[in-house]
Amino acid sequence: MADTHFDVIIIGSGPGGYVAAIRAAQLGLKTAIVEKQHLGGICLNWGCIPTKALLRSAEIYHYMRHAKDYGLSAEKVSYDPTAVVQRSRGVSKRLNEGVGFLMKKNKITVIWGEASVDAPGKITVKTSDPRIKTEPPKGVLGEGSYQAKHIVVATGARPRVLPGLEQDGKLVWTYFEAMVAPKIPKSLLVVGSGAIGIEFASFFRTMGAEVTVVEVLPQILPVEDAEIAALARKQFEKQGIRIMTSTKVTKLDRKADSVVATIDAGDGKPVAAEFERVISAVGVVGNIENLGLEKLGVKTDRGCIVIDGYGRTNVPGIYAIGDVAGPPMLAHKAEHEGVICIEAIKDLKPHPMDRSLIPGCTYCHPQIASVGLTEAKAKAAGKDIRVGRFPFAGNGKAIALGEDQGLVKVIFDSKTGQLLGAHMIGAEVTELIQGYVVAMNLETTEQELMHTIFPHPTLSEMMKEAVLDAYGRALNM
The missing domain is CATH 3.50.50.60 (FAD/NAD(P)-binding domain)
Structure with a gap:
């Protein structure tokens, strides 16, 4: 027994x-x-793992389509959605x-x-x-x-279910259905712009869908630093993602193979728009x-x-x-x-x-990673702060990778030198953020970070440059 x-x-x-x-x-x-x-x-x-596998396929597809940017050629580039899943x-x-x-x-x-x-x-x-x-x-x-x-x-x-946005497995998806999509829809509405919503918006846009993101709050990626979120929005819109903030989806009319969404931007003039599929990503x-x-x-x-x-x-x-x-x-x-x-x-x-001290990562393109206080929250807490920034455009490795769009941002307590927060957008920042997490866990000051030798050429050099910038000492900008 x-x-x-x-x-x-x-x-x-x-x-x-x-x-x-x-x-x-x-x-x-x-x-x-x-x-x-x-x-x-x-x-x-x-969740975390299979979505990263999907996003990896999308990333490689993106590079194949932009092979010319690297002096390469790739003809008749395509994909098999079943094989990707x-x-x-x-x-x-x-x-x-x-x-x-x-x-x-x-x-x-x-x-x-x-x-x-x-x-x-x-x-x-x-x-x-x-x-x-x-x-x-x-x-x-x-x-x-x-x-x-x-x-x-x-x-x-x-997944959280909002009245009227209930998933049905065919027309309205949660991340479960989105992860095993039998085909890439021609048009997609993503309700919610947190990490889950943005990752799926990024994946499906890269794979060719026309994507619209609706967010009820004024800022996409609401938990992120406002400056980073604004840069992210600019990049997403450049990729062709339509983003609507301070906006609600008030109604979904389900047809045979599409959904008509009523979208209200709070201006008293709600509009109806038709999409092949809808992803509800309004939290868990x-x-x-x-x-x-x-x-x-x-x-x-x-x-x-x-x-x-x-x-x-x-x-x-x-x-x-x-x-x-x-x-x-x-x-x-x-x-x-x-x-x-x-x-x-x-x-x-x-x-x-x-x-x-818990880092957050979003695996869209470009990637986003952060830990600690945003600039707004540090100010709201009454902190006297120093803010440092360093752009990817000033980093040799980023330029060599063809990934020169991005930013590393750090926030220090000006009185103590304590690192209060770090926020990044750009290539591989989800792999970089742990350096700042370790620093914050060890209660590292700006002086110790300045005295640390970062290897060259690496993306990580931007982490030190951002610290230097907070104290007026940036070398490559």
């Missing part, structure tokens, strides 16, 4: 859940993880299998099904999968009652339902579980990490939160989560 008693049970195997399980196993805790559909969760299967799904499958391997390697028991928390320390798992009901694979358990002193909820989030909401949390009195707020800096809820023995525990809803935040939660359970006294 299978053992049903554990030290830790984690509900959900996304980046937060599976990383927390591995850390628990490393620390000698007897660990189980409950999953109802895919090891690796949304990120590996329907198949590659993306193959990447996900490989990583999904990798998580399964990690569970076995770390001797973590996988329980297949949907969990509900009956009481602190006790869960019930139900499954509709007949394979698990009849003959569970080795090392995998199914329906039943399980006990653990510590229960970690890591159930992630799902935590998966807190059907877990038994209400009856236990677990505190929630705006669709997410309320936690402290260590993943603890208001009910002893019940924890939450990742998207279900609130923004920013990012995989790397979930992973770090999972490690903190487990180390706190083991009383290793980890540092609590510092949300000001």
Whole structure:
């Protein structure tokens, strides 16, 4: 008979859940993880990873179409949308299998099904999968009652649905349907200009769709620094993406193979426009339902579980990490939160989560990356600041790459030299931002960054030049 008693049970195997399980196993805790559909969760299967595979295909297609810019020639350039999607799904499958391997390697028991928390320390798992009901694979358990002193909820989030914008799988998509599009639509409306909306707008535009983005707020990419967002908008519009800010989609009329959207810019003159397909990218909401949390009195707020800096809820023995525990809803935040939660359970006294040090990345073209305070937020906090900027046009590597459009921006506290925020737009900035994250985590000052030798020729040199610029010392501008 299978053992049903554990030290830790984690509900959900996304980046937060599976990383927390591995850390628990490393620390000698007897660990189980409950999953109802895919090891690796949304990120590996329907989010971060497969979208990057799609965007990589779009990037290569873009370079092939612009081969002349590099002294090359490529004739009759085309693509197979089915093959593009198949590659993306193959990447996900490989990583999904990798998580399964990690569970076995770390001797973590996988329980297949949907969990509900009956009481602190006790869960019930139900499954509709007949394979698990009849003959569970080795090392995998199914329906039943399980006990653990510590229960970690890591159930992630799902697309937010607005009334009238409900997805139907054919005409109106969420990121699930957009990721496996059978063909590239001739025209596409993207509702919402956060990271998900902008990434899909960038992908489909590169692949040839006529794309319109509608954003209810005055700025696209609302969490980003206003200067970076303005540069992004300029680049997107140059690529042919139509962007409408301070605008709402108030109605969708679905026809046989198209959608007529009523678009209201607040001027009292709503207009109707027809699109082949619509992507609703208006955010996500935590998966807190059907877990038994209400009856236990677990505190929630705006669709997410309320936690402290260590993943603890208001009910002893019940924890939450990742998207279900609130923004920013990012995989790397979930992973770090999972490690903190487990180390706190083991009383290793980890540092609590510092949300000001969580970087954000958007993998559109051009890429966008940021960490810390925007210029507006630094001013609103009453900080006396110094701002430094360095353009890609002043960097030799960027020019050699043919990627001379972009900007690196840094914000310092003028009194202490503390780096308060960093914001970038341009080629490969998602790979550069970690340098500033490390600097902020180490409480590095402007002097230490100025004394650091950056290799030449690299894009990273712009990071130092931006710091120098904040203090009137830029060398190549």
